[in-house]
Amino acid sequence: MIEVDEVVKSFTLRRRAGLLRRSRTRVDAVDRISFTVAAGEFVGYLGPNGAGKSTTIKMLTGILTPSSGRVRVAGLDPSRQRTALARRVGVVFGQRTTLWWDLPLRDSLTLVRHLYRVERSVHRTRLAELTELLDLGSFLDTPVRQLSLGQRMRGDLAAALVHDPELLVLDEPTIGLDVISKATVRAFLTRLNEEQGTTILLTTHDLGDVERLCRRVMVIDHGRLAYDGSLPELRGALDADRILVVDLARPAPPIEVEGARTVRTDGPRQWLAIPSGGNAAAVVVAVAARHEVEDVSLREPDIEDLITRLYRTGVPVEHSGGRVASDRQQ
Numbered sequence: 281m282i283e284v285d286e287v288v289k290s291f292t293l294r295r296r297a298g299l300l301r302r303s304r305t306r307v308d309a310v311d312r313i314s315f316t317v318a319a320g321e322f323v324g325y326l327g328p329n330g331a332g333k334s335t336t337i338k339m340l341t342g343i344l345t346p347s348s349g350r351v352r353v354a355g356l357d358p359s360r361q362r363t364a365l366a367r368r369v370g371v372v373f374g375q376r377t378t379l380w381w382d383l384p385l386r387d388s389l390t391l392v393r394h395l396y397r398v399e400r401s402v403h404r405t406r407l408a409e410l411t412e413l414l415d416l417g418s419f420l421d422t423p424v425r426q427l428s429l430g431q432r433m434r435g436d437l438a439a440a441l442v443h444d445p446e447l448l449v450l451d452e453p454t455i456g457l458d459v460i461s462k463a464t465v466r467a468f469l470t471r472l473n474e475e476q477g478t479t480i481l482l483t484t485h486d487l488g489d490v491e492r493l494c495r496r497v498m499v500i501d502h503g504r505l506a507y508d509g510s511l512p513e514l515r516g517a518l519d520a521d522r523i524l525v526v527d528l529a530r531p532a533p534p535i536e537v538e539g540a541r542t543v544r545t546d547g548p549r550q551w552l553a554i555p556s557g558g559n560a561a562a563v564v565v566a567v568a569a570r571h572e573v574e575d576v577s578l579r580e581p582d583i584e585d586l587i588t589r590l591y592r593t594g595v596p597v598e599h600s601g602g603r604v605a606s607d608r609q610q
């Protein structure tokens with residue numbers, strides 16, 4: 281569905297360097313990136329501010345032309361075949377709306393039908409489906425300017441999907457949304473991907489989105505691909521400990537069991553670090569055999585921490601299928 285081969289996008293920045301002189305600096309916003317995304321995948325595209333995410337998305341949707349390298353989306357060259365591509369791809373930018381501000385949502389969605397030349401009967405069925413899945417019914421006739429952020433985002437998703445695209449590209453779709461709206465959007469995206477097979481590429485700073493939605497993550501940093509693999513593999517690659525929190529019936533000296541190391545105690549509560557690949561169930565059984573346990577809970581390593589560590593230190597190359605760029609180590 282997406283093929284990106286050795287793609288570079290450079291910008292030239294002109295700065296005043298004196299009274300009359302101007303200096304030019306070149307920024308490689310995207311620096312020799314290669315990846316493919318197969319039909320039906322749900323991929324998270326992550327990276328810190330300025331890493332090159334938006335530049336990549338703009339090249340995938342034909343807004344920007346690569347300086348070098350090759351991009352194909354649904355078999356098309358995005359910058360040359362932008363109109364043909366628009367019929368096969370839906371795009372949502374969380375920070376701005378594509379809806380007509382003064383029109384009721386329903387009218388915006390009808391205008392989109394004309395833009396994409398969707399047949400009236402097909403549109404009617406599709407709109408009914410999207411209305412149900414995104415729960416648009418109560419505000420279809422409200423002008424877009426009066427919608428809450430969460431309602432507007434659901435409206436934008438509907439607008440991006442009216443023409444039933446094979447690929448949906450999302451740039452920060454849950455930004456600013458409250459917990460309930462986020463949950464609605466996430467549940468919808470999961471269904472879209474699983475039931476309709478829509479390929480989804482998601483750019484987000486919301487790591488909750490990634491944990492709940494993406495089977496694969498790509499991390500970009502300074503224009504380079506720093507990681508490409510699954511989230512569990514990223515955790516493994518960074519050797520992140522899981523933390524078992526144990527509530528004992530009464531305070532006790534630090535617990536000593538095989539397969540874990542006690543890293544903190546506070547009264548009857550103790551925190552045991554279990555290295556990646558360790559068996560948490562075995563540790564729980566071993567603890568319960570020696571102590572009176574009232575409660576346990578297991579905390580996965582926080583993905584935000586993992587990604588920060590990845591940016592800061594790089595990670596071991598080639599970890600069980602998760603690909604990590606080797607040049608980070610140099």
Ligand SMILES: Nc1ncnc2c1ncn2[C@@H]1O[C@H](COP(=O)(O)OP(=O)(O)OP(=O)(O)O)[C@@H](O)[C@H]1O
Pocket residue numbers: 291292293307308309327328329330331332333334335336
């Ligand atoms: N039109 C432009 N002209 C000059 N430099 C640009 C332009 N667009 C982006 N850049 C630079 O390219 C780099 C990557 O920017 P990009 O917007 O792709 O990052 P991003 O990962 O999307 O960041 P954010 O998370 O903040 O949206 C940055 O250094 C940015 O300043």
